[in-house]
Each structure stands twice: as structure tokens, then as C-alpha cells.
Amino acid sequence: MSPLLSAGTPAPDFTLPKSPDAKLRLADTRGHPVILAFYPADWSPVCGDELGVFNEVLPEFQRHRAELLGISVDSVWCHKAYASARKFDFMLLADFEPKGAVSRAYGAYRAQDGFSERALYVLDAAGVIRWSYLSPVGVNPGADGILAALEALK
């Protein structure tokens, strides 16, 4: 298990597919805080709970002008079906090819399993990491740490 990047580190830039025909570049999100939620897989129950909880708490993230980005190694088509079935109101990015490259750059890849860790990052408006948290893979971390980190940005 590789360590997560720590607070004060500039967030490594990346470009990942956000839909079958569009990509998102992290650097283009500057100007507001960003929450990166790495998670093992679409459809698996704990992830569903975690992202379902985050989806309910979105208005609280938005109060801090923060954008939530979910990241797993699933493909854009899988993300599309999953987000639509669960009615998620945030983007899921596909760390699919080369597999897990962004997760690795953030120390959030489980090479032995071939999927991302359950890891959270809060980036400030300048794209600097201000908080990171690695949860045991089977435990849903909840949103309290994210909200506390967003409060602390002020």
C-alpha cells in the first residue's frame, strides 16, 4: 500500500474521461475547491453507500463551492450506467487506460487487487492538496472529514 500524498503537495494534474465523448483536466477546475473520491468499483455495496451518502451531502459541499469527482478504474460506460441508475449528481472519472495511472499518482492504487483504494483528497482553489484520508477498503469514510477540511480552507 503506497502512502497518500500529503497536505501542501500540489495535486498532480491529470486528464480523464468524464463521459464517452468528453474529458476533464484537473487543472481546468482551479478557482474552487475539489474533492477527489477514489473508490474501488462501481456497483459494489460499500461504494454505493459511500457515494450515495456523498450525493445526499452535495449541497453541503456546494456551500463551499467544492466540486466532487469520483474516480475508479471502471470504464466510462460502466460509470454512465452506474451514475444513471443511482441518479448521482456528480461526475465519475474513468481511470481506465492506462489502468489506475491516476490512482497510482495519488498513492491510491491497490496493485494486488487491481483497483483504487478508498481514498479522499480535498484540493484548494489553487489545486494544492489540503487534506487526504485513506479509509480501510471495506469501510465507508462518511463526509465529516471532507466537510471539516472544507471549513478549514476559509
Next chain:
Amino acid sequence: MTARLTPPVSDRDHAQGPAGAPVTLVEYGDFECPHCGRAYPMVKAIQRSMGKELRFVFRNFPLTSSHEHAEHAAEMAEAAGDRGKFWEMHDLLFEHQDALEDEHLLAYAATLGIDPPWAAAALEQGVFRERVREDVASGGRSGVNGTPTFYINGVRYDGLLHPTSLLEALARAAAPE
């Protein structure tokens, strides 16, 4: 990371049992969630067993992305609460998790003597929506990580959703060494 109930229990909450009880159990729950449905008789049994030693508080955390009836069920519980019937509605909803369409919710309101047109208007206009969102926001700050999430004297309970484990944790809180 110890998740703590934020904000703490206040007059705003729906509570059963004495305010001065040594143990307060708070549940963030979703009336359509099967795990919450399984927890419901557990909590009832614990309330019977602990009696005046326990205060039980329920806050809403409808997982609307997976449960299409959960939001209206939560709003109906709050509407009933406005008429002094929160717990009666809470029980009816958990006892009828397979019948949570609006028509069912209005029938439960009628059963409890709540004017159905008033209840229907409350749902339609989202009168209690904000109240439910406040619960959800507090759940986010409190570290709710699925439903149900329980807090014992303000600290998140991360143990098993099993009557023995939960009762043991409550007993420890009731009689700290």
C-alpha cells in the same frame, strides 16, 4: 477519526425517553432502507430492555439515489411530527416498508387522525423538505456512512448491527468504569 454527532441532540429533535437518561442513542435512518428496517425491532427491544436508562432520537437520512420513496416518507414523518405524531408515523413506516407510495403515506396519516388533504399538500409543496435536508446536512457533518448510522452519547457506533453488540455498547456507555 472519531465521528461525532454534530450538532448535538436538542429540542429540535424527535426523542423518546427521559432527557436526563444516562445514554442517548441517535439513529440517522431511511424509512425505505432494508437495514434500517432490520434495526427497527432491535431498537424497540433495546428500548424495552433499558427503559428509563435510554433516550432514543431519530434523524432523517433518506438515500434518495437508491430509494425513490425515502424522501416523501421522511417528509411525512416530519409532517406527522408537526401534528405531534412523529413516533406513531415512524413506527407505521418501518412496519410497512413495502408500501411507501404517496397514497400509502396519506392512508397512514389518516389512520393517525391527520387530515389527508393537509398531509397531501405538505408533500406536494415540500413543506418539510427543508427540515429533512437539515437532518441530512447534520448527518454529513456527523460522519453518517450509510444507513442506519447510530451514535451513542454523541460518538458514532462503528460496531456490528446486531442486538448483542449494540446493547453491550449501550451498557458500557450507561456504566462507564
